[in-house]
Amino acid sequence: MHEVALAARGLGPVAGVDEAGRGACAGPLVAAACILDPPIAPELAGLTDSKRLSPAARARLEPAIKSVARAWAVVAVEPAEIDARGITHANLSAMRRAVAALDPAPGYVLVDAWRVPGLAVPQLPIIGGDAAARCIAAASVLAKVARDRIMVDHDTRWPGYGFAAHKGYGTRAHMAALARLGPAGCHRMSYANVRAACAADTDDEGAR
Missing domain, CATH: 1.10.10 (Arc Repressor Mutant, subunit A)
Structure with missing residues (x-):
């Protein structure tokens, strides 16, 4: 895994960042960032790209990720900002904010597919990163579950x-x-x- 190799080179802690809701036409775009220290905890067995997981699996993994992660953060960008600035701005801004909210700050960031301008630390965009790096997979689950919860609330509103x-x-x-x-x-x-x-x-x- 990418994060294990980076940590072995002294470049950690390594964070993964991903988003949910880019392709939607209602509701926020949500980004999450997560630091998972190797080795991966047994509670996270089956962790992979959130799109490959059932809703039940995501619901099981989300609290486990929050429990074992060294740090995690979730950020939402509302439709008004998306409409005013564009979806790409919203996507990159949410990722920057999520990474900036991590405590401790990461030494390296793995990003699913994107290069994010303005990060204060080195980064590596990985195509299909949410299936290739556990920290990105964890971020994808956090973002997806948080956004789904918001949309269920919107269904009531x-x-x-x-x-x-x-x-x-x-x-x-x-x-x-x-x-x-x-x-x-x-x-x-x-x-x-x-x-x-x-x-x-x-x-x-x-x-x-």
């Missing part, structure tokens, strides 16, 4: 859109609800599919 089911991604059911109900306060209004669905709602009203 803005009923009718199905946020608890699709988590803000642009499913057919979500787009149909958006066209029917109009945008909720958590929709990313800069996104073309959100604007198109809202325009479809306006067109339907004009035809009545």
Whole structure:
């Protein structure tokens, strides 16, 4: 594993950072950073990319990660900032903030796919990093579980859109609800599919 090799060279502690919600059209983008000291604790057996894990497995792993990690942090960027600054800015900003929130500070950062400008320590972007480095996998689980929890809360706050089911991604059911109900306060209004669905709602009203 990358983090083991880096730690053996005295470059630790090694943090992994990842995000969840980049491809959604509602709700925040959430980034997490995590430092896991080798060897990996037995409580984290089965840890891998959060997208490969069942919801039950993620729910089991999240508290275990928080318990055994040397440090972890979760940061959310809300739709208003995404709309104002763009999703790439939100993505990189959330990752920077998550890494900056770690205590102790890492000596090296492994990033899933991205190079993050402005980090105060060396970094290595790894394609498919959430499957190749345990610290990135842990960060991916923390980000995914935190964001899913937010979207379940949004389902209560803005009923009718199905946020608890699709988590803000642009499913057919979500787009149909958006066209029917109009945008909720958590929709990313800069996104073309959100604007198109809202325009479809306006067109339907004009035809009545």
